[in-house]
Amino acid sequence: MNKNRLEYYKGNIYLCGFMASGKSTLAKTLATRMEREDCDLDEVIVEKEGKSIREIFDENGEVYFREKEREYLLELTREFKGIVSLGGGALHNQHIVDHLKVSGLLVFVDTSLEVISERVFNNSERPILFDKEGKIKTKETLFTELKTLYLEREDLYKQAQIHIKTQLYNSVNEMADGLIAKISRHV
């Protein structure tokens, strides 16, 4: 690894991937290792809107959430320097993918749907867990819906310059090391 080149790399590193894939935890560890700032797009939205993600979905609707998600992400690409963890739906279209790849490196955090579905089912405030009446969906319904959504988004995630399969690592520290090795081959 060429340590100097990595130290001099000033572009942002964007972590994308499906919900509950471990992007935020990895972003924090990576930021510590690389001695850079980290930022979570969902947290920015919550802070700026003064509501939880679920409240925004319930009170303002998904279209509003996506509009804000896009606005704050574009703002981050201009004003923030460091590691950015994106929400699972933040790659809205080809234009955003192209923009992120020019503004920095896009990393796809690839976690299996089985693991994701368990995480969302067992410990989640994520809107997809709830039906129209606010009741928790069955495991089977949740898995089917997650799979459909994943297949719709997969093509955009896969355009990332770097892919990291989380199941190949035993800990987030190992994963961060693996990712740093991959990043250093790109800068």
Ligand code: S3P
């Ligand atoms: C979403 C993913 C969430 C959050 C919102 C919508 C999605 O972020 O932005 O609940 O549509 O995939 P995480 O990927 O951090 O869970």
